[in-house]
Amino acid sequence: MEPIRLNKYLVDAGVCSRREADRLITLGKVLVNGARAALGQKVDGSEKIVVKGKLVEKPSSKRVYIAYHKPIGVICTSDPKAKDNIIDAVKYPERIFHVGRLDVASSGLILLTNDGDVVNKILRAEGKHDKEYVVTIDRSVSPEFVQILSAGVEIDGRKTLPAKVTKLGDTSFAITLVEGRNRQIRRMCEAMHVNVKRLERIRVMNIHLGDLPVGTWRHLTPAEEAQLMRMLGVTSSKE
Numbered sequence: 001m002e003p004i005r006l007n008k009y010l011v012d013a014g015v016c017s018r019r020e021a022d023r024l025i026t027l028g029k030v031l032v033n034g035a036r037a038a039l040g041q042k043v044d045g046s047e048k049i050v051v052k053g054k055l056v057e058k059p060s061s062k063r064v065y066i067a068y069h070k071p072i073g074v075i076c077t078s079d080p081k082a083k084d085n086i087i088d089a090v091k092y093p094e095r096i097f098h099v100g101r102l103d104v105a106s107s108g109l110i111l112l113t114n115d116g117d118v119v120n121k122i123l124r125a126e127g128k129h130d131k132e133y134v135v136t137i138d139r140s141v142s143p144e145f146v147q148i149l150s151a152g153v154e155i156d157g158r159k160t161l162p163a164k165v166t167k168l169g170d171t172s173f174a175i176t177l178v179e180g181r182n183r184q185i186r187r188m189c190e191a192m193h194v195n196v197k198r199l200e201r202i203r204v205m206n207i208h209l210g211d212l213p214v215g216t217w218r219h220l221t222p223a224e225e226a227q228l229m230r231m232l233g234v235t236s237s238k239e
Contacts, residue, residue, distance in 0.1 A: 003042040006032070006049075011116030012059035014078075014097045015051055018120065024051060057095060059114065064096055065225055066112040067207055068217040076101040076110065086110070090217055099123065099204075103183050108133070108201030109209040112217070121232040122205070128178040129231070132203035133185060136172045138195045145192065146173065153188040155181070160188060171197075205231055 004012075007021035010030075015021065022039060024030050030037040031050040043049065049056040074089045075082055078097050086098050090112060099111040099119050113119060122129055146167055152159040164176040175185060186196050202209045206227045212218060220228070
């Protein structure tokens with residue numbers, strides 16, 4: 001492979017983000033062929049790279065993009081020691097990692113990939129990449145509820161960004177967010193003294209859950225992948 005910066009290599013290998021890689025390199029936690037790595041150092045994949053005492057597996061040259069219908073109970077963590085972790089649930093034959101999170105009590109669409117750059121681009125808050133959910137609550141969805149939720153609700157002393165909210169039924173609604181604060185929808189509802197009974201994510205950017213059965217996954221289609229890359233501002237999935 002062509003030489004690339006070590007921090008990008010660690011992203012592609014699924015070790016951490018570029019920022020975290022630079023931090024680990026600065027702290028002397030990264031070794032290349034037994035020597036302490038330097039910021040800006042380039043590697044070509046032939047080296048023995050160790051991070052915090054653990055040998056880094058060489059990244060796959062083939063980019064993988066998966067849509068998974070996460071069931072309730074599966075935990076969005078790559079920690080192999082964690083019970084019901086998403087990596088064991090998916091059982092993909094190569095190393096992949098999840099893009100963002102869905103809390104354990106929620107179900108729906110989550111993307112997994114071995115492309116660290118795509119993960120970083122999707123997770124960047126400034127990217128305003130939208131995600132759509134269907135929510136069922138324990139009371140009727142009133143026009144006032146829709147209006148307040150759409151305008152933003154204060155949680156942890158900070159108001160959420162405006163959201164698109166559409167009533168679907170007496171106790172259900174769809175909401176599209178462009179930010180991803182921890183348990184955001186549940187906490188927005190709690191701030192309005194409403195309890196969430198069911199929460200399902202049905203879309204991430206241009207990728208739709210559709211009729212994908214619970215607990216199963218599929219590869220993105222070439223058209224989905226190409227559109228996703230355009231939305232992220234890259235010309236190909238190999239960049």
